[in-house]
Amino acid sequence: MQSKTSYFSFALFKKTVGRYMPLWAAYLLVWFLLLPMPLITNLSFQNPGAGDQIIFYICSVAVKGGVVVLSLFSPLAAMAVFGGFCSQRSAAALCSLPVKREGLFLSCYSAAMGTMTACNLIILLPTLLICCLFHRISPAPALLWFLVVTLLGLAFFGIASFAFSTTGNILAIPAVYALLNAGPIAIEALLVLICYAVSYGYSADLFPITDRITPVVDLMMRVNYNYEGVGRMIVGWRALAGWALVGLLLSAAALLLFRRRQMETASDVAAIKVFKPVFRVLAAICGTGCGYIVFIIFWLQGSLSDALRPGYLTAMLALCCFGMAAGWFCGEMMIKKTLKVFSLKGFVKVFCMAAAFCAAVVLVYLDPMGIERRLPEAKDIEWVRVTSYDGWCELHEEENIALVLELNRSVVDNKVTNLQGDYRNYITFLYRTSEGTVRKSYLVSEDSPNNQQTVEILNLPESVYSRNAPSFEVKDGDIITCNIITYRSNESGEALTSHYEADRSEAYDLWKNGILPDLREGNMGFVEDQYVSDGLLSVDIEMEFCDPVSGDTRYIVYPVLPEASNTIAWLQGAGII
Amino acid sequence: MISMTDVVKSFDGFRALDGLNMDVPDGSVYGLVGPNGAGKSTALRHITGVLRQDSGSVQVLGQEVFENPGVKSCIACIPDEVYFFPSASGREMKNFYKGIYPGFSEQRYQRLGEALQVDDRLPMRKLSRGMQKQVAFRIALSLMPKLLVLDEPVDGLDPVMRRQIMSLVMEDVLERGLTVVISSHNLRELEDVCDHVGIMNHGRVILERSLSDLQDNIAKVLVAMPQGQLLPQGLEILHESSTGRLRTLIVRGDREAIAERLAAAGPQFMDIVPLTLEEIFIYELGGADYAVKDIVL
Known part of the structure; x- marks a missing residue:
């Protein structure tokens, strides 16, 4: 008496595909607009670098566009x-059919996955044609796009599917x-934000742990594209394969x-008994988060650390607890699909939480x-890095590190004093130890x-040197731009500005014989409140350094102080001042 | 055909079925009646394999029905509110069921089209409730089931179409030995078609017999006793009302035995009439704490 359609129902598969044709068409249209369409519109774009640009575009659409499109489309499907x-x-109608539960699930699951894959193939074919015939590039990027999506x-x-x-x-x-x-990243962010508010000096990344278990964030961060040959157009395959395995x-x-599943749970929020308490707790956490957001917006006007004031702490706890109760009862x-949930038992549970x-x-x-x-x-x-409104520095010397520790202890000792007043400065300490980093803010x-x-x-x-000199040893050619701007005031108070653009060798000479000795001797590069000008002449030197190893660039402006004797001598020697 | 034994089903602590026992013989037309909330629809959903019982056994054709596609392919069901895919036409629904039920008969479908003249090319959402029911019957009977489960089947149908559809069902009962389980509140119509009746209350079948047994076992007696004369002892009177000296008694027991006992008491007037199914339903449930005792017939 076994039915031929017990584990997979082609009729249900076909019907499910057919019923949601507009949804699949929308998916197809989105990919068409993202992939073949821009390639077609760029057919006339035949300069020598066009092939590389197209490869780069296809790969970027695969890894970034793919995450966005699939993460949004999947719940709809x-x-x-x-x-x-x-x-x-x-x-009731579907479950009375002579098809096993596995058959019902697999027919619907394969209707979605099968149609999405078919749509991907439909997009792949014109993309391959355009790539190979018109742009004359390898089919690899298009095939990689197909694999990634x-x-x-x-x-x-x-x-x-699991959510369903x-x-x-x-x-x-x-x-x-x-x-x-x-969920994990949101809960972690809530905990971090609360710690920011109540623990003096607490400082951490917003998502120090859970980004790896948050698929959208993890895929966005770890899957990427680059130019390095066909085999390495896309990096992060391990993350992709890992999440695909998790999905399976x-x-x-x-x-x-x-x-x-008990089919009487159709239309219930929690289809499985064990998820009901989980759902209530998650709703309570969401409510707590909402209460905290209200607190930040209306009490702190967006400034997190003001929460440290004792009066504010009471308000924060009150709002969070109210949000928690509201979330739990919602x-x-x-x-229960009823508004009559306000029982003594419920209040006791919320009170305990x-x-x-x-x-x-x-x-x-x-x-x-x-x-x-x-x-x-x-x-x-x-080493330790100190950052404040006034500037930053990175210190390696033992006696300087001791000074920083002394400052940090003093800040903590003055906690109560520091919490007074409306106008604040911030000081952040980042300690690099043998065991990792410790950050205090x-x-x-x-x-x-x-x-x-x-x-001080x-x-x-x-500090001056660390803030004003690149982290690598500067050699001839590493300074890619150097502008010297001179401001003079004449007797009538009129400002005259002159501009000199030094070439690379001049720039290196200025660095080596002027700026670098002055930085080492502590003649320039102080934080702003130490800057002194004679009011008649001031000189700014703008330099852009390029790290020959990493290719990173850094742009630094040197206001020339009267004490910067080496730099002034160089400028005078060059006839600039 | 159907055997439900000690079936228990709870929804969030509420026992919708509380040790239900029910037996439906092969080829019978079984009327399942009961007050609102008695558990009739829940029982039917167990018979069609939609719900899984907490305990007990639900067997159709000698096999457990839940997750048994072989058995379910022999069952057709028309629920109270018929479900169709939104925007699907009757023909599309027919093709869908044809792809799933191996016994579907296209020939039968075409033949039923002559009796039930609803255009199956029209989208179902544009049809009235009664027309949707007609399409549902056309498809269900074309599945050539061995068991047809109907929940309030004739709601929304006009009287002519009710008779037409029930005669089509009866035709299958006679020709193919189709077993039918009907849950309905329209007891007068059930009386016309059912040969077995089960009365449900509080998640249990409190009475299950063939209709003739049921009618033979309960009687409505109109009796007028002489002044000061009491009714004879030993009668199981379910309900009693009086107008002047004329008393109306609903008495459980063999009709002839009741007549003999009353006659022995020397009544001035006595008449015994059979009860309708509706009356049986009301008085049986009256004994089961159902608040119908003051209904005057």
Whole structure:
């Protein structure tokens, strides 16, 4: 009595493809506008470098365009092909068919993946033709595009399928998909932002850990294109293949979940019992995030670190807890499909969560473990970079590192004083130790003694040199532009400006015999508040350096001070002043 | 044909089916009746393999029906609200089902088209509810099922079309031995077509018999006793009402035995009439705490 259509239903596959033809057409149109169309419009573009530009364009469309198009299109495709299982009537009709659950899932899954692949092939053919016949370039970039978008399709549609398998509500599919794509990074960002606000000196990248488990971010960062030969047009294959594998595994997990799914959950937000508490907690976290955003916008006007004020901390906790409660009860409403969710049990749960959250935040704020005061040992520090409004410096010498540590401790000791006043300066310390980097970032009040200490450190000879000299040893030819601008005032106060453009050898000579000795002797390159001009003559030297190894360029302006005797002598010798 | 044993199904803690037992004989027309929320539609969704029971067994043709494509290919179902793919025409729906059900008969489909004259080229969304039902019946009967499951099947159909469709169904029952399970609140119509009846309440079948057994086992008695004379002891009276000295009794038991016992008490007037299915439904549920006791017939 076995049906011939038990594990795959061609009729359902065909019907699913046919029903959503406009969606597939839109996908095809987007790729047509991104790939063959620009190649056709550039047919007349036949200069010698055009081939390279076209290869570069196809690869960039594959890796960047592919991530954007597939990450946006996949949830739409999942909503279309699996939407039938998200309403009681259609789910009952589909599940009464003589097709196994695997057959239902695979027929719908392959309708989406198959059609997307077919559309990719339709785009590939004209692209290949245009590349080979008209632009006379290798077919490799077009084939690589096909491979990349196929792998991206497997990755993102797999995630979208998994999103569907957890929910019975069609509108929840993109929400769960977004959560799977950006949930970890969003939660981490929330934690980092709260730590910024409550822990004095806390500083970290916004997403120090979770970018690797966030597909869109990871693929955008790790998959790239370059010019280096056919074999290396696209880099990051491991990430691509890895996420495609994750997509396939999630598709398999989705299939297993769908097999066990109770069809009465069609239209429910959480299709699987175990996800209900997870959904409530995630809704509470979203609510907490919303409360924190409201706090930043309305209390801090966007300035994060003001949160350190005790009064603001209370407001932040109140808003976050309110957001948490609102999120939790909204989640409960969506799960139970009723507004009557305000039970004593619910309030007790929310109270417990809010209490745990407040306790954690207050604990970080009060810092009983002394984490705020914890700094690297001087002996372990290889170098330290200090940054403030006034400028920056990088210090390697032992005695200078000790001065920086002393400043850092002083900033922490003055925490309470530094939190007063409306006008602030910021000081950031980046310590490079044998075990990695430690970053501390502080706001200090305008009248804090730490400001003067900072300026003194920024004007140490080593600081001046590190700030004003390139990181590599400058040789003849490494200075690619050099402009000397002279401002003079005549007796009537009228300003006269003259401009001299030095060639590379002159520039190197000026650097070697003028600027470099002055920087080493501490005659110029101080932070701005040390700058002194006689009011009659001032000279600015603009230099652009090019690192011969990396090709990186750096542009530095040297205001010439009266103390810069070597530079002034060179300028006088050259007849410029 | 269908055997449901101790079937339990809960939705978020609510027991929609609470130890349901139901047996539908081969070739029978089984009417499933019950008040709103009794669990009829849930039971039908188990029979069609849409829902999986928490415990118990749901067998059709001697096999578990859930995830059994072989059994499901022998079942056709027309739910209360018929589902069609949006913008699909009747013909497209027919082609879809034809691709899935191996027993689909094109010949039968064409022949049914003569009886049910709805243009199958029209998009389903443009058809009235009754016309959609006609298309659904045309497709369902063309699947050549062994079991036809109908949930409120004639809602939206005009009286002529109701008779037409039910006669087509009965034709299949007679010619092919089709088994039909019908859930409906229209008990007068069920009475015309059903040979077996199951009454559901609170997720259980509280009464399941052939219609003739059911009607033989309960009687409506009109009786007028002499002044001061009481009714004889031992009658299982489900309901009693009176107008003057004339009493109307609904009595469970063999009709002849009831007549003999009452006659022995020497009534001034006595008449025994059979109950309609609707009356049986109401009085049986009256005994099951269903609030119909004050309904005057």
